[in-house]
Amino acid sequence: MNSSLLLIAGIFSYIIAYFFYSKWLSKNLFHFKENFKTPSQEFNDGIDYFPTPKRILIGHHFTSIAGAAPIIGPCIAAYWGWLPAFLWIVLGTIFIGAVHDFGALVISLREKGKTIADISSFVISKNARIIFLIFIMMLGWLVLSVFAMAISDLFVSVPTTVVPINIQIILAVIVGFLIYKKNVNTFLISIISLIIVYFFVWVGTFIPISFESIGFTKSESISIWILILFLYSAIASLLPVWVLLQPRDYINSNQLILGIIFIFIGVFLSQPSIEAPILRIESDKGAPSLFPFFFITVACGAISGFHGLIASGTTSKQVKYFKDARDIGFGSMLGEGSLALASLIAAVAGITLVSEANLPSHGLVENLSWHIYYDSWAHASMNKATAFVLGGGALIQQLGFSAKVSNTIIAVLVIAFAATTLDTVTRIQRFVLSEIGFATNLNLLKNRFFATLLAIIPALILSLLNFYNPATGSSMKIGWILWPIFGMSNQMLAGLTLMVLSIYFHKKNKSILPVFIPMIFIFFITFMSLVLKSIDFYSSNIILFFINVILICLVLWMIYEGFKSLKKNLN
Numbered sequence: 001m002n003s004s005l006l007l008i009a010g011i012f013s014y015i016i017a018y019f020f021y022s023k024w025l026s027k028n029l030f031h032f033k034e035n036f037k038t039p040s041q042e043f044n045d046g047i048d049y050f051p052t053p054k055r056i057l058i059g060h061h062f063t064s065i066a067g068a069a070p071i072i073g074p075c076i077a078a079y080w081g082w083l084p085a086f087l088w089i090v091l092g093t094i095f096i097g098a099v100h101d102f103g104a105l106v107i108s109l110r111e112k113g114k115t116i117a118d119i120s121s122f123v124i125s126k127n128a129r130i131i132f133l134i135f136i137m138m139l140g141w142l143v144l145s146v147f148a149m150a151i152s153d154l155f156v157s158v159p160t161t162v163v164p165i166n167i168q169i170i171l172a173v174i175v176g177f178l179i180y181k182k183n184v185n186t187f188l189i190s191i192i193s194l195i196i197v198y199f200f201v202w203v204g205t206f207i208p209i210s211f212e213s214i215g216f217t218k219s220e221s222i223s224i225w226i227l228i229l230f231l232y233s234a235i236a237s238l239l240p241v242w243v244l245l246q247p248r249d250y251i252n253s254n255q256l257i258l259g260i261i262f263i264f265i266g267v268f269l270s271q272p273s274i275e276a277p278i279l280r281i282e283s284d285k286g287a288p289s290l291f292p293f294f295f296i297t298v299a300c301g302a303i304s305g306f307h308g309l310i311a312s313g314t315t316s317k318q319v320k321y322f323k324d325a326r327d328i329g330f331g332s333m334l335g336e337g338s339l340a341l342a343s344l345i346a347a348v349a350g351i352t353l354v355s356e357a358n359l360p361s362h363g364l365v366e367n368l369s370w371h372i373y374y375d376s377w378a379h380a381s382m383n384k385a386t387a388f389v390l391g392g393g394a395l396i397q398q399l400g401f402s403a404k405v406s407n408t409i410i411a412v413l414v415i416a417f418a419a420t421t422l423d424t425v426t427r428i429q430r431f432v433l434s435e436i437g438f439a440t441n442l443n444l445l446k447n448r449f450f451a452t453l454l455a456i457i458p459a460l461i462l463s464l465l466n467f468y469n470p471a472t473g474s475s476m477k478i479g480w481i482l483w484p485i486f487g488m489s490n491q492m493l494a495g496l497t498l499m500v501l502s503i504y505f506h507k508k509n510k511s512i513l514p515v516f517i518p519m520i521f522i523f524f525i526t527f528m529s530l531v532l533k534s535i536d537f538y539s540s541n542i543i544l545f546f547i548n549v550i551l552i553c554l555v556l557w558m559i560y561e562g563f564k565s566l567k568k569n570l571n
Contacts, residue, residue, distance in 0.1 A: 001082075001273065001274045002271050002273060002274070003267050003271065003272050003273070003274050003345050003348070003349035003350075004267050004268050004271050006082070006086060006274065006345060007264060007267050007268075007341065007345060009090075010086065010089070010090050010337075010338075010341045011264075011338065011341075013090050013091075013094065014090070014093070014094070014334045014337060014338065017094040017098070017334065018330065018331060018334055021094065021095075022098070022102065022326055022330040022331075023326075025099065025102060025330070025514060026326050028510075028511065029103075029505060029510055029511065029512075029514055029515075030102065030103065030106045030325075031510075036109070036322040038051070038109055038319050038320060038321065038322060039108075039109065039112050039113030039316060039317055039319075040052065040113075040317055040318050040319055040320060041320070042112065043112070043113065043317075046240060046242075047240045047241070048241065048314070048317050049113065049317045049318070050240070050241055050242055050317070050318050051318070051319075051320040052242075052246065052318040052319070052320055053186070053320065054320065054321070054324040054327060054328065055186060055250075056179070056186065056246055056247075056250050057246075057315065057318050057319065057320070057324070057328055058253065058327060058328050058331065058332060059246075059249050059250035059251075059252070059253030059254065060241075060245065060246045060249035060250060060253075060315070060318070061249075061310065061311070061315045061328050061329075061332050062249075062253045062256070062332040062335050062336070063249040063252040063253045063256065063416075063417055063420045064249060064310045064314070064315070064420050064421060064424040065101070065300070065304065065306070065307045065310050065332060065333070065336055065421075066256065066300075066332075066335065066336045066339050066417050067147055067300070067417050067418045067420065067421030068146075068147055068150040068151075068385060068414055068417065068418035068421070069147075069299045069300035069301070069304065069306075069421075069490075070299075070300045070301040070336050070337075070339050070340040070343065071339065071340075071343045071385050071388045071414055071417075072150065072299075072385050072388075073297055073298040073299040073300060073301045073340070073343075073487070074089065074298055074301050074340050074341075074343040074344040074347060075343055075344075075346075075347045075380075075385055075386070075387040075388050076297050076380055076381055077294060077297045077298045077301075077344075078276060078344060078347035078348050078370070078374065078380070078387065079280065079283075079287070079374050079377060079380040079381075080279065080280045080283075080290050080294055081276055081277045081278050081279040081280045082274055082276045082277075082278065082344065082348045083278045083279055084279065084290065084294055085294075085298060085344050085348075086341075086344065088294070088295065088298055088301075088302050089298065089301050089302055089337055089340045089341055089344060090337065090341070092295075092298075092301075092302030092303055093301075093302050093303075093333060093334060093336070093337030093340070094334075094337075095514075095518065096302065096303045096494075096518040096521070096522065097302050097303040097304065097307070097333045097336070097337065098329075098330045098333040098334060098337075099330075099514055099515060099518060100303060100304075100305075100307065100308060100333075100494055100497060100498055100501075100515075100518065101307045101308065101311055101329045101330065101332065101333045102325065102326065102329035102330040102333070103329075103497075103498075103501040103515055104116055104307070104308035104311040104312050104329070104497055104501070105311035105312065105315060105316055105319070105325050105328060105329035106325055106329070107119055107312075107500075107501065107504055108311060108312035108316035109316050109319060109322060109325060113312075113316045113317045114312070115309070115312045115313050115431065115432075115435065116132065116308050116309070116312045116497050116500055117129055117132035117133045117136055117432065117435060118435060119312070119500060119504070120132050120496075120500050123500055123503050123504045123507070123565070124499075124500065124503060124561050124562050124565040125561045125564070125565060127557075127561050128558060128561045128562070128565075129435075129439065130436075130439060131554050131557050131558045131561065132496065132558070133432055133435055133436050133439070134436075134554060135489070135492075135493060135496065135551070135554050135555075135558070136309060136428075136432050136493065137429065137432050137433070137436070138489065138547075138550070138551070139305070139306065139309075139486075139489045139490060139493055140309075140425050140428065140429040140432065140455065140459075141429075141458045141459045141462060142459075142462075142485060142486045142489060142490075143306060143421065143425050143459075143486065143490075144230075144233070144422060144425055144426065144429070144455075144456065144459035144463075145459045145460075145462035145463045146486050147418045147421050147422055147425075148226050148229050148230065148422065148459065148460075148463045149222075149226070149463055150385065150414070150418050151225070151229055151415050151418045151419060151422070152221075152222045152223075152225035152226045152229060152463075153222060154385070154389075154411050154414060154415050155221075155225045155415065156210070156211075156212070156218055156221045156222055156225065157386075158389070158407065158408065158411040159208035159209055159210040160204045160205045160207075160208045160404065160407075160408045160411075161204060161408060161411045161412050161415055162204065162208070162209035162210075163200055163203060163204035163207050163209060164197060164200040164201045164203070164204045164408070164412050165412060165415050165416060165419070167196070167197070167200040168197060168248060168251060168252070168416060169232075169244070169248065171193055171196055171197070171248075171251060172244055172247040172248030172251055173243060173244060173247070175189055175193055175247040175248075175250070175251060176242050176243050176244065176246065176247035179242075179247065180242050186250075190250075190254050193251045193254070194251075194254055194255065194258065197251065197255055197412075198409075201405065201408050201409055201412055202405060204408055204412075205402075205404050205405055205408055211224055211225075223464055226460070226463045226464060227460075229419070229422060230422075230456045230459070230460050230463075232419075232422075232423070233419075233422040233423040233425075233426040233456065234426060234452050234453070234455075234456055236423035236426070237423045237424075237426035237427035237430060237452060237455075238448065238449070238452055241314070241318065244423075245420075245423060245424065245427075246318075248420065249420050252416045252417060252420055255412075255413065255416065256339065256413060256416075256417060257335075259396075259409060259410070259413045260338055260339060260342050262395075262396045262399060262409070263342045263345070263346065263350075263392050263395050263396060264342065265398070265399060266350075266394075266395030266396050266397070266398040266399060267345060267349075267350075267395055269398040269399070270353060270395065270398045272349040272350060272352050272353055272395075273349065273352065274348050274349045275348065275349065275351075275352050275369055275370035275371065276347075276348035276349075276370045276374070283377065284376050284377055286376070286377045286378055287376075287377035288377075291525075292524075292525040292526075292528045292529045292532075293529055293532075295491070295525045295526075295529075296487035296488050296490075296491050296525065296526060296529050297487060298340070299486070299487040299490055299491070300336065300340075300490070301336070301337070301339075301340030301343070301344075302337070302340070303491060303494050303518075303522065304490055304491075304494060305489075305490050305491060305492065305493025305494035305495070305496065305497055306425075306490055306493070307333065307494075308493070308494065308497040309425075309428050309493075310424060310428070311329060313427075313428040313431055313432075314424060314427060314428060315328060342388075342392065343387075343388045343392075345391075345395075346387060346388045346390075346391030346392040346394075346395060347370075347373075347387040347388065347391055348370060349391070350390070350391025350392055350394050350395045351368050351369065351370060351373055351387055351390055351391040351394065352368070352369055352370065353391070353394035353395065353397070353398075354367075354368035354390050354391065354393075354394045355367060355368075356368075357390055359372075359373070359379075359386070368390065373387060385414055388410065388414065389407055389410045389411050389414065390407070392406075392410040393406040393407035393409070393410045394406070396409055396410065426452065426455050426456060429451075429452075429455035429456075430448060430451040430452050430455050433445045433451040433454055433455060434446055434448070434451050437451070485533070485544065485547060485548065485551075487529075488526050488529045488530050488533065488548075488551070489551055491522055491525070491526040491529075492522070492523075492526040492527070492530070492551065492555055494522055495519055495522035495523045495526060495555075496555070496558055498515050498516075498518055498519035498522065499519050499523075499558070499559070499562045500562075501515040501519075502515050502516045502519055503562060503565055503566055506566070523559070527552075527555065530548055530551060530552050530555070531552065533548055534548040534549060534552065
C-alpha cells in the first residue's frame with residue numbers, strides 16, 4: 001500500500017471532524033456562551049492568569065500536549081502492523097481524545113479556571129478531589145521522568161541538536177519581550193524566528209556538543225543532561241508564562257507545523273510503500289498481547305489524560321474568549337493526531353528510505369526496512385523515537401536537505417516538544433501540590449518554591465535510577481521501564497476526566513453519550529492493562545508492582561465515588 005493514501009485518509013478525516021463534529025459538540029453538549037468572562041480576564045495577575053491571543057495560545061497549548069509521547073507511542077505500536085495504529089490514531093483522536101481535551105477546557109473555563117481535580121470535589125465528592133490530586137501527582141512524576149529520559153537520550157545520540165535547542169530558549173525570551181512589551185506583529189515574529197531556528201539547526205550540524213567528547217561515559221552524559229533539564233524546568237515553571245513558556249511554545253508550534261508539512265511533502269514526493277503488514281499475526285515471545293496493551297502503547301497519539309491537566313491547569317487561565325476553546329481544545333488534539341500519524345508513516349514506510357543506520361541491537365545496517373527494525377519486541381521498545389528520527393529524516397531528505405541536517409531537524413522537533421512538556425508539567429505539579437496543601441492545611445506545600453522543588457525531586461530520582469528490565473534482559477534507566485505504567489496511568493486519568501465530564505453535564509441535563517461511551521472504553525482497556533501488568537511485575541519487580549497496585553486502588557476508589565454521586569443525582 002502507498003503511504004500517501006494513508007496520509008490523505010487520515011488528514012481528510014481530521015478536517016471533516018473539525019468542521020462538523022466539533023461544531024456539533026459546541027452546540028449540543030458544551031453550550032458555548034458568547035458574553036462569558038473568562039478566568040484570564042477575571043483574575044488577570046500577569047503570571048498564571050493572563051489573557052492571550054488565540055494564535056499564541058494555540059501554539060502554547062499544542063506544543064504543551066504534543067510532547068514526545070505521540071511520537072514514541074506510534075513508533076513502538078508499529079510493531080503490530082500499520083492498520084491498528086492508523087485506526088486508533090484517527091478514530092481515537094476524533095471521538096475520544098479531542099472530545100476529552102475540548103471538554104476539560106470548557107468546564108475549567110466555566111468553573112473559573114479550576115483544575116479537573118478541583119472540579120471533581122463538587123461534581124463528585126471531596127474524597128474524589130484528594131484521589132484525583134494523588135493520581136495526578138503520581139502521573140506528573142512519571143511524565144517528568146519519562147520525558148527527561150527521552151530528551152537526554154536524544155541529546156547524547158544526536159549532539160547536533162544541543163545548539164539549536166538552547167538558542168530557542170534565548171530566542172523565546174526575546175520573542176516574548178517583543179510581542180508583549182513592544183507589540184511587534186506576531187506573523188513577522190513567526191517568520192523571523194523560524195529562519196533563526198533553522199539557521200541554527202544548520203549551524204548545529206557543524207558544532208555538535210557532547211559530554212562524551214570530554215571524557216564522560218554515555219550513561220554519565222545522560223545523567224548530566226537529566227540534571228540540567230530538571231534545573232531548567234524548575235526555573236521555567238516559576239517564571240511568568242509570557243516570559244518563556246508562551247513564546248517558546250509559539251516558536252515550537254510553528255516549527256512543528258513546518259516539520260510536519262516537510263514530512264508530508266516528503267511522503268508525496270517519494271511515495272514510499274508501506275512495508276509493515278496490515279496486522280502482525282505472530283509476535284515474538286517477549287511481546288505483550290495486542291489487546292489491551294496496544295491502546296496504552298500509543299498513549300498520547302489518540303487520548304491522553306495529561307491533556308486534561310494542561311487544559312484545566314494552565315491553558316484555561318490564558319484563554320481570552322470562550323469561543324476560542326474549540327480551536328484550542330479540539331483543534332490542537334487534531335494537530336497532535338497529525339503528529340502521531342506522521343510518526344506512524346515514518347515508522348512503517350519512511351525507514352525504507354534509510355540507506356544506512358547504526359542501531360543498538362544490529363550495529364551498522366544498510367538499507368533499513370521495517371522487518372529489520374521491528375524484528376523483535378525488545379528492539380522496537382528499546383529504540384522508541386529512533387524510527388521517527390530516521391524515517392522522518394529520510395522523508396525530509398526528499399526536499400533536498402542532507403541526511404545530517406534532516407535528522408537534526410527531526411531530533412530538534414522531538415526534543416523541543418518534550419522540553420515544553422517538562423516545564424509545563426512542573427508548573428502543573430506545583431499547582432497540584434499547592435492544591436494538596438490547601439486541602440490538607442499543609443502550609444509548606446502552598447509555597448511555590450518548595451512545591452516546585454517537591455515536584456521535580458521524585459521524578460529526578462526515578463530518572464537516575466537503574467533497574468533490571470525483564471523484557472530486554474538488561475539493566476536500564478527506570479524512566480524507560482516506567483513507559484507502560486505511564487501509558488496506563490495516563491489513559492486511566494483520561495477515563496477519570498471523562499467521568500467528571502459525564503457527571504458534570506448529566507447534572508446539567510445534557511446528552512452525555514459523546515463522553516460516557518469513551519469513558520467506558522478507556523476504563524475497560526486500561527484497568528485490564530493495569531491488572532495484567534501487576535501480575536507480570538509481581539514476579540519481576542516488586543516496586544513497579546506496588547506502584548501498579550496503588551494506581552488500581554485509586555482508580556477503584558474514584559469509580560466508586562463517581563457512581564455514588566451519579567446515583568445520588570438520579571435519585
